[in-house]
Amino acid sequence: MAVDIPGLVAVVFFYIVILVIGIWAARKSKKVEKKCVGSKSEVTIVGGRNINTIIGVFTMTATWVGGGYIMGTAEAVYTPTQGLIWALGPFSYVINFILAGLFFAKPMRSKRYVTMLDPFQRRYGNIFTAALLVPILVSDLLWVASILNALGGTMSVILGLSSAMCIIISSAFAIIYTFLGGLYSVAYTDIIQLIFIFVSLWLCVIFLLLGPAVTDVSWPTHLNQTNGYTWMGESVWLIPSIAKFFADNACALGGLSYQALYQRILSSASSAQAQVTCYAAAGTTFMMGIPSVIVGGVAVSAGTDENWNQTDYGLPPPADRGEAGRILPLVLHNLTPTWVSVLGIGAVAAAVMSSMDSALLSSASMFTQNIYKTTLRKQASERELQWAIRISVLLVGLVGTALAFGDDSVLAFLIVSGDLLYCLIFPQLVCVIHCRKANTYGAIAGYIIGLLLRLLSGEPLLGIPPVLLYPGWREEEGVIEQCFPYRTLAMLSSVICITGVSWLVEQGFSRQIIPRSWDVLGLFKEKTEEAEEKAFPQENYNRNLNTKL
Template structure:
């Protein structure tokens, strides 16, 4: 494929604009660092992100390349259609649930990361167990965003996949290194504006093309493929529900989401940010939905793309850039490049910073090097950003990586971390014993339940399922069942172990996690980040300035 020079120039221009914004924001961060700590400034923007910037960065953190491309793909896919384009509704649910139940307690307690509640209440062992799936999930999301961006750029511009991925990752790494959350937040504003304006400018040109049929007709009676509105068969309801809840509720476990809440000026502003982002994320999805509908209403034999169709060539995931390239003027497709690139970049920087924050705050500062200086922590953050970006680039070369990464990251967030997060935030019963048992159980149940999309066989087969193409289709929403089992298991075993120690059935000297000891936290007067305390046995427990009981 020949290199699209105008498209390449447009992409470079967008990257320059984003990089310039990141550099400008880094100066703001540098000025703030003189009066605050690295944790407060680099990781959380000194908890001073105003409402307008907060809404933009909250929305942009999830409205990424996978969101824009995936919505169009689902609508276009003849086996799915609009009813399976769940991302807009999933994210709207996530923002609403997050605003109603999670934003206020997380911000009021002044946590730094989503792992802090576990570190404060359970100690080191559970912290390591919980930070692993959280870090791996963000790494997979990073690789998924890079893969989506590389596929889009290579389709329209003709630039080789490896170069597009490396250039995009390098730009995101640079401005994340320079200014931390300040750079990420302010570049998110530019990126979201590009997404919104760019895609909406493209839509009219696709509708004016003489090739596609009227989408209002093809929604129910399509000449070229099944109607793009889609259908939901009875046997597919468990799968649909499972996918909807996996991201709609599991997203609470992502550091990229909680980081925006924690950086807000106040708990009330954090809640408002979530609710506004719920509305804005749905609005941003409308152009992708329309483009997917136009693609489903197109006879591709009449375009330069020819036959077979993108779906038959296994290129349905590229349907948005392919539609821009074949159904709109070249200058319009260039505008689309900026919009989709902005979408992917807005997620890439979020995941880079998330990984750096969790590793630096929860592992390095509070377990590996408790006496690390501010300058040392800043160096660790920068090294982690570079390492995470490099690993993300390497992961993009795995075959079928988008589906693989999405499933692994979503499963870990929903099945493993989400039930633990509910218990640690809202239950006084839960303790380390129940948390460990729940972690092991949820991991085993999910692995044994199987996953057809990545070829994982089902060892546990729930009654009432059926075998289709040698694959056992579970009759229940498997991920939700696993999450519920983990939740109940955490509470049950927490109660059992607490009762056994309290009644003397098990001697207190066997209490290796120290749940029978009462630890009184102290305040760190300099900042609100978690600080270390030691109990009588020398076990390090993490405490926050506003937590009164472990």
């Protein structure tokens, strides 16, 4: 395929504009740092806690509307075995944002935390906090890989460039301005990126619906006679799929465990503003997913009428070639004018950069604030901490970029990314914020139970066979599919384990059923001494006096 020179020039121009805005925002960040009387690193991480509501809504929405969201939603709608009911983003993100505003924004912002891991560190200490960082970091890396993979596939289809080159160039731009300006660069570039995504995607949709290739899109009852499915999902498994979706995917609250979410909440000027930002982002994020749903439905319609055969792509359609993951760029490239498809790739590029910079900064922030500052270098200066953030941004970006060369399914990366957080981190976050009795013993037990149940349940997207077979499982072509909400089971089991073990251990030590010598973490020693002091104040006073004499 020949390289589309005009399209390449347009994309490069867009990248340069974003880079210039990022550099300008970095200078603004430096000015704020000079006026800041507290920690300079907090300006990089949470923007000095003075990000206004409008910018907050823009950057919150742009963070979640990434390449994985845009392309993954279109892929799910188009894929014969999935459909709209398996489009994880639009429904799940709305639920996540509403619950974040109701139950998490106020307690997190009112206590002036800097990262999502701060409450864990205060209650459980440094070692367990470091253990929690591992799945969060892996999830961020998979998130970066998914959105870069989405962009590489889009650019290679529309511009004729190699996917690897597109991934490297896009990653480099995002790393540079995040490296320079922290949250300020991320937030201000998000505004331009989100506006461009909205305008260009809807313009592409208009051309698709009015184009000659799409002759019949009967929403939502249109049945593809060739593949035997609707764009809503497989007709045979529609009801059980919907049930499992809302139990295991639409309610997959892994999004509530992303540092990128709390970075926006904690950067707000007040708790009320943080809540408003969450509620507004729920609506805007859902709206941004509608064009991708339409693109996926259009692809189903085009395949039905064999209109792919009227394009340079020809037949068989993308689903039969194993290219469902690239359905959005394929539709734009083959069913719209060239200049419109270039706008489409610009939208995906903007979405990728707006999400990638957030993932880079979130991982770097947690490592610097909760590991480097508290464990590795307790006496580190503010300048050193800022450089730790920058180097972490660079390393996470490089590793995430390397992973992007792996799988062609954007949806697989996106689902596994949220899966880790849903089963392992979300139950921990709920308990550390809303359960005062939760302690380190319960947290460790819950972590182990959640991890074991999730691993033993298998993951078809990654080719991992299940060891535990739940009710309703089925096997097709040698692949076992769980028709039971096993993710939610792992999450709930973890919550029950955290609260149950915490209560049992506390009762055991307080009632002296368990010997105090078994308290290897030393959690109840101080509490026991305080209780004795209150119960026998004079006796303890005399004992302390004798000890001193």
